[in-house]
Amino acid sequence: EAGVTQSPTHLIKTRGQQATLRCSPISGHTSVYWYQQALGLGLQFLLWYDEGEERNRGNFPPRFSGRQFPNYSSELNVNALELEDSALYLCASSSGTAANTDTQYFGPGTRLTVL
Amino acid sequence: GQQLNQSPQSMFIQEGEDVSMNCTSSSIFNTWLWYKQDPGEGPVLLIALYKAGELTSNGRLTAQFGITRKDSFLNISASIPSDVGIYFCAGLRAAGNKLTFGGGTRVLVKP
Numbered sequence: 001e002a003g004v005t006q007s008p009t010h011l012i013k014t015r016g017q018q019a020t021l022r023c024s025p026i027s028g029h030t031s032v033y034w035y036q037q038a039l040g041l042g043l044q045f046l047l048w049y050d051e052g053e054e055r056n057r058g059n060f061p062p063r064f065s066g067r068q069f070p071n072y073s074s075e076l077n078v079n080a081l082e083l084e085d086s087a088l089y090l091c092a093s094s095s096g097t098a099a100n101t102d103t104q105y106f107g108p109g110t111r112l113t114v115l
Numbered sequence: 116g117q118q119l120n121q122s123p124q125s126m127f128i129q130e131g132e133d134v135s136m137n138c139t140s141s142s143i144f145n146t147w148l149w150y151k152q153d154p155g156e157g158p159v160l161l162i163a164l165y166k167a168g169e170l171t172s173n174g175r176l177t178a179q180f181g182i183t184r185k186d187s188f189l190n191i192s193a194s195i196p197s198d199v200g201i202y203f204c205a206g207l208r209a210a211g212n213k214l215t216f217g218g219g220t221r222v223l224v225k226p
Contacts, residue, residue, distance in 0.1 A: 004157075031212065043158075043203065045213035056213055090157050094212075102146060102207060104214055106157035 002027065004107035006091050012113045013081050021076040021110045025093030031055075032074040033094070033104055034066060038087035046089075049074055081114045088112075118142060121204050121217025127225040128194045136202060136220040137188040144206030147180050147187040148214070152201045161202075162189070191222075199224055 005024045013019050025032050034046040045058040049068035066076040072093075078085055088111050092104035121138045128134050138147075146165055150158035162173050164180035164187060171178055177190045187206075191198055204217040 006157075033213070035214070042218055043205075043214070043216040045215075048212050050212075058213065088155075092214075102212060103148065103160065103163045104207075105160055106150070108157045109155075111155070 004091055004093050004105055006089075006107040006110050008110060009108070010111045010113070012115065014115050015081055015083060017081050019078045019081060019085075019112055021078075021089050021091075021112070022073065023076070023091030023093075023107060024073045025091075026095075026105055029093035029095045029105075030072055031094045031096065031102075032068055032072065033092040034074070034076050035090045035092065036060075036087045037090055037109070038084070041087075043090070047076070078112070083114050086112060086114045118215050119204055119206055119217035121220055123220060124218065125221040125223060127223050128198065129225045130195060132194050134191045134194055134198075134222065135188060136204075137186060138204035138206075138217045139186040140206060140215075141185070142206075142208075143184040144215075145184070145209050146207040147178070148205045148207065149176075149178050149187070149189045150203045150205060152203060152219075154200075158203060194222075196224060198222055 007022045031050040033048050035043045037043045048056040052068050063079045068074045088109045090109045091107045094104045119138050149161045152158040162178040167184045168182045169180040175192045201219045205214040
């Protein structure tokens with residue numbers, strides 16, 4: 001069974017540009033989560049999508065947004081890129097939100113570099 | 116921000132040694148998860164714990180969900196070179212479904 005997949009693997013942008021990152025969850029999983037892993041800051045929760053709706057959001061500015069498609073894949077968009085947005089962006093999925101189904105499985109990440 | 120205190124921050128292992136790391140929190144979590152992350156890759160789930168007091172093994176790994184629901188530990192027995200990496204604990208509350216991560220324990224091989 002395929003795990004969580006993310007594309008692209010690497011992305012290089014300049015300040016002020018927009019970045020779009022993509023994630024496909026494990027087959028059968030309906031919830032998708034986005035995390036940012038910046039150097040020295042650990043893993044920080046960004047967004048949670050379930051059944052096409054945004055369910056929760058971390059402490060990030062509105063420049064960070066996303067959506068979930070009917071096939072449960074998801075996009076993360078980062079507008080007006082800033083240098084400090086450089087990080088590994090990780091997507092995770094879970095099969096549900098109840099106990100024992102909320103375990104999150106991670107993809108390999110997209111390394112975003114802002115120059 | 117980060118709410119889980121994970122220790123130690125780093126440790127050196129020699130092949131065959133047992134290693135231990137733990138996470139503590141001021142808040143209660145309903146689920147505790149342990150992940151391992153290799154450089155440039157995403158975290159890989161090692162063990163999931165769902166009930167207070169639960170002790171779960173996965174090969175040479177053993178983890179426990181603290182009875183107070185505010186802590187967890189991970190033990191690795193008879194370490195091998197491929198155990199090198201960064202280990203993260205993560206807690207999950209029912210509301211919001213976001214994982215809160217510890218700062219990680221970097222496991223290195225003794226020179």
